[in-house]
Structures are given as structure tokens and as C-alpha cells.
Amino acid sequence: MRRRARTPRRRGGLARRALIVAALVIVLVLGLRLTVCGGAATSWNAAETGRLKGKSLGISDVESLNLSPYSWDNVKKVNGRLAYVRDGETLSSFGIDVSEHNGDIDWKKVREAGVEFAYIRVGYRGSIAGNIVEDARFARNMAEARSAGVKVGVYFFSQAKTEGEAREEADFATSKLGGADVDYPVAFDMEPDAAGSDRVSTLSGQELTTAARSFCDQCEKNGYHAVVYGNQYDLSQYDQAELARHGFWYAEYGTTPTSRLRFRLWQYTKTGTIPGIDGKVDLDLDLSGALDAEDAQR
Numbered sequence: 001m002r003r004r005a006r007t008p009r010r011r012g013g014l015a016r017r018a019l020i021v022a023a024l025v026i027v028l029v030l031g032l033r034l035t036v037c038g039g040a041a042t043s044w045n046a047a048e049t050g051r052l053k054g055k056s057l058g059i060s061d062v063e064s065l066n067l068s069p070y071s072w073d074n075v076k077k078v079n080g081r082l083a084y085v086r087d088g089e090t091l092s093s094f095g096i097d098v099s100e101h102n103g104d105i106d107w108k109k110v111r112e113a114g115v116e117f118a119y120i121r122v123g124y125r126g127s128i129a130g131n132i133v134e135d136a137r138f139a140r141n142m143a144e145a146r147s148a149g150v151k152v153g154v155y156f157f158s159q160a161k162t163e164g165e166a167r168e169e170a171d172f173a174t175s176k177l178g179g180a181d182v183d184y185p186v187a188f189d190m191e192p193d194a195a196g197s198d199r200v201s202t203l204s205g206q207e208l209t210t211a212a213r214s215f216c217d218q219c220e221k222n223g224y225h226a227v228v229y230g231n232q233y234d235l236s237q238y239d240q241a242e243l244a245r246h247g248f249w250y251a252e253y254g255t256t257p258t259s260r261l262r263f264r265l266w267q268y269t270k271t272g273t274i275p276g277i278d279g280k281v282d283l284d285l286d287l288s289g290a291l292d293a294e295d296a297q298r
Contacts, residue, residue, distance in 0.1 A: 053177075054153060054185040054225040057247030057264040057288070065244050065262055069294035070287070072256045079114065081283060082255065082268055084290040091290035093117055096274060097155065097267065097282045100136040107141075107148035109276030117151035117286060119187060122173045124157035125165070127198035132172050153184025155229060156215075159199045160190070161207075163214040170218035170226075177224070184286075185225035187249055188215045191234060209239040216246040229267075232259050249284075264288045 059065055076085045084092035094114055098105060099121035110118070120142055121135040135141075138154075145152050156173040160166035173186050190212065192201040200208070216226035228238070229249040240248075240261070249265035250257065257266060264287050272283035 051223075052220060052225045053180075053223055054182045055288075056225045057185055057227045057249070058225075059244040059247055059262050062241050062244045065240060066260045068260045068262055069291060069298060070257075071294065074290070075255055077255075081114075081272070082285060084285065084287055086290070086293065091287075091293050093151075093286040093289070095119065095151075095284040095286060096272070096277075097121075097284060098141060098277070100138075102137075102281055103278055104137075105141060105144070106276035107144040107150060110145075110274055111148040111150050113275045115150060115274060117153065117183060117284075118145050119153045119155050119184065119284070120145065122154040122156055122176050122186075125159040125169060125199075127159050127193070130159060130161075130165075130199055132169065134172075134176065138176065151183035153182055153187060155187035155189045158188055158190040158211065158215065160211040160215065161199055161203065163210055166211040166214035167218040170215045170222065174219055174222035174224050179223070182224070185227040185247070186219045187227050187229045188212050189229040191230070192237070205237050205239065208237050209242055212238060212243055213246075216243070227265065229265075235259075235261065262291070264291055 070084075071086075074084050074086045074091075075082055077083075078085065078090070081094060082092075083090050083094065093116045095117035096110070096115055097119035118141075120138060122138050123132060123134045125132050142152060142154075154173060154177065156169050158166065158169055160169055170186070177186075190200060190208065192198065192203070192208070194201070196202065200211075203211070212228050216228065219226035225246075227247045227249050228235070228243050229251065230238075231251040235248060235250065248261060248263040249267065250259060250261060250263035251267040252259065253269050255268070266285045266287055267282055268285060269283045271280045274281055274283075
């Protein structure tokens, strides 16, 4: 009687154990597939859950795309560089963007000079052959900038002619980050040559927009926010409404931007000087604090 009573319980226990083992095997297989597939599978989860690295600079309300809230009279020169100051409060952050062309950088001196963030080139696509190349000083710049306490983002110089090439560039850029956290979104930098000597100068506005959107969307799939860089002409070639959710890093040199675009990053000179960097360097402002403050006041 006892044996008969125990038999069904034992069989039920074995069945449950078999189910548990099968479930564990499935989990391990799926985990292995995620590991083997690398960034693509992991990044899909990141994009779906909204846990993207680097802050978003996107424009949530497309209707306000060209309704800039900035009062450029608030841009002041403070200690030899620009800042957005309202009622005595600085509402901007000061930064630079660099590549291998800036040579060896003493990041400790850069941070001591007041640089709060830096965009570092991760790589580029050749304008003739179209091959992708890692920036020669990328790894060193990233490591030393972080060690010095400088917030970081990366940019990729694009020559993508197709959606596939744009996604390839995004995969390259995000793979070099290796899943690491960054403070700023991955920037898409495409600057068609006015002389028509590169791969992308003959692309239509829609083709340019498709490349930018494909790059940014792929970065998101890989777990990173993205942003689109360009001067007034470059950005005018895009369907800006189609890219608004990613946001813009705007380049115009001087103290008063003429664009009404609702951008959060502003590259305001290419001839800056910073201790720790030989020669000229691009200077930037993160105007996120200013934009939010001006919006709140309206």
C-alpha cells in the first residue's frame, strides 16, 4: 500500500523534474543564441524596453521642430568661451569634439580647463573606396577622457549610400562601444562634399534622410540613442520631421545661431583652443538645460 501510494507521487515528481530540466535547457539555448548573435539580439531587447544608453536629444513634438525657444542674448563669453546664462545661472555645458587629427590629448588638462563633455570620433567610411576605418586614437581617447572625468559620446563620419551601408556603420560604431555606457547619443555625421568628389554628394534629400534614419534606428536596435549632426545646409537636405525623434547637433560658427531648429547640441567654432590639445579644436555647448528652462518659462 505504501509503495503503491508512493508510486504516483514519484512519477509526478519525475515529470515535474523533467519539465524543469527542459525549461532550463531552453533558457540556456536561448542565452547561448543571444551570446552568439552578439549585439543584435541584446540590442533588440534594449530598444524594445526603452533602456538605451546615452541620453536622448530627440524632439517629442514635431510641431515645435522649428520653434526654437532660445534667447540668444543669453549667450555670454565666460572665461574665454561661450555659455548660456540666464539670470546669473549657467544653463549650458561646455564640450569639445575630437578625432585622431587632434593628436595626443592630455585629458587631465582638458578636464581641468573646464571641459565637461567630449564627442570622440569612433571611425569613418572612406569617401572614395567606401571602406570603414576605426579612428586611430578612439580607444585611447575614450579611456583617458573617462578616466579624467569627462562625459563622453561618439560620432561616426558617414559616407553611406544605402540603408544597408548606414546600418553597417551603426553596427560598427556601437560594436566598438562594446555595450559600455556613454553619456551622449551616437552621432551620425554626414557632410556631402560641395565639389561632388565623395560618395554621397549626388544623393537626393530622401536618400540622405533614409541613410540618417537607418543609422539612428540601427543604433537604437543596438541599445544606444542616436543624434544627427550637421550645419544649416546639411540639415536642410534631410526631411527633418522624419529625424526629429533622434534630435540634432547643429553646427554654426559665431555667437548667434540663425536657425530656428530646436537643437540641443551646438558646435559653435572649429578654431577653439584648450589646454592639453595642440592646435585648434571644435567647441560645443550642450543646451539641454537651457532649452528645458526656456520651455518651462513659456
